[in-house]
Amino acid sequence: MPEAASAQATRATIGASEFDRDTALVQREPGVYDIDLSAGWTIISAVNGGYLLAVLGRALADALPHSDPFTISAHYLTASQPGPAVVRTETVRTGRTLSTGQASLFQLDERGEEVERIRVLASYGDLDSLPAHVRTTAEPPAIPPIEQCFGPEAAADIRLPSGGPAPVDGSSAIADRLMLKLDPSTVGWALGQPSGKGEMRAWFGLADGRDPDPLALLLAVDALPPTAFELGISGWVPTVELTVHVRSRPAPGPLRVSITTRNLAGGFLEEDAEVWDTQDRLVAQSRQLARVRLS
Template sequence: MIGDSEFDRDSAVTRREPGVYDIELSAGWTIFGAVNGGFLLAVLGRALADALPHPDPFALSAHYLTASRPGPAVVRTEAVRTGRTLSTGQASLFQYDDEGNEVERIRVLASYGDLAALPDDVRTTAVPPAIPPLEQCFGADDAPEPVPGGSAIAGRLMLKLDPATLGWALGAPSGKGEMRGWFGLADGRDPDPFSLLLAVDALPPTAFEIGIQGWVPTVELTVHVRRRPAPGPLRVSITTRNLAGGFLEEDAEVWDSEDRLVAQSRQLARAGLGRADEPSGRVQRTD
């Protein structure tokens, strides 16, 4: 149930004064010590929903400046423009470094509206991804051994990957730059527009299936929320067509249980930032 979930509690912000919000970033949404980029986008998304007159994120563009760590953070928002059907705002998340200096971690520009007020007319050539039934897909619990270093976020997600995109886990990446799977929250919370912001950044990087190992940090992430998702698990499909100069794009589609395209995203990420202390092929996304 929405509102009675670890995701809701951990992504909730507390208004200190108009436009300023406090939050304690939980270690439960980290991968190798860094807070997941999709979860951070949901945090800023909630702050903007409080600061703007419209309830739902329509389009968000986030630039990741420095890695966010568990602990206290401040979100500052600003309304840029308010209209009848859309409002636009910006938000930044700040933390303090070891020397006590305030550091901006992520900056977002977003447009908000009311998804419930959108017309039902749909004209599209998009089709849902072909993913095997959930029981035929594989998650972290199916791995022969846990990922060294810890991936706390894995325990908070219901993530089952299409076996056709798991060659990297067996040391035989397909080279296709594709990742597909079923997504949900482990406590059974149904999806909403804010959990869609997490869903687009929750799967392993497509770089793994291209044969690139190591850290794949997000530089920029743009998300379009198209509809309120129906209850039930989501299907997420991510593709990369071009890796050049050490950067790659990831295009994501999120489909709900009623075969509706509910979110799309594109992100730019850096590839091949390996870490010597991590075993080959085992490093996850740490934006």
């Protein structure tokens, strides 16, 4: 069998991929779910915020009468760790086209006391029922073809010109689960030559070939290296708050993600993200407030 055909034959399907298994919850009672947060979605030692958002998004999809996230806002209260967690949901309001709920994820700390890690408020609906009419001035990001882009520095297989730099300290397990190819114009930080523009662009997908869906969009907006790297700042950039708007169900194939930062002040920066699918549709947008460790 040709290599391309073999790869296509082994592609994971929605509902049967590692992402689906690692976001699966077990209902303990109505509105309450148990999950074992996978170490496969960590950055250094903390669980990735986009993965956490997908976990809570999946819990709300089960608890609410509508299944698709339209808007979801998360406050990250304490760093989540791999291991057991419980998600508690509450239905705030239900309507004909939209339902609103909130959810929180809890873990036990070293003293055995329950600690809230993340809290979200979200509105859900039916993406397939939305009208097809679009009127926009937004344009897809100009990213080179995927074969001309580079894997993240956390991945072991990156090869930049002149041999490339050594991997960034604190490599992350999540990189092995993503197909992430960065626009060469946004990887100056990896060579010690950050552009200072606060931009990051990449092709995004799951490593096992699973096509994107609304839950995967919640992961995509928080999967790229921080824009702070291109501002010449290294180190952890923890998320304080993240709001995602899902605009459409994405078409099959890799996504294009563009993230920009315009203002770093007082030790905080914003990241504005756009996610585009293979049909040149803007399928998700987000804004994140993150803390920057300047020293």
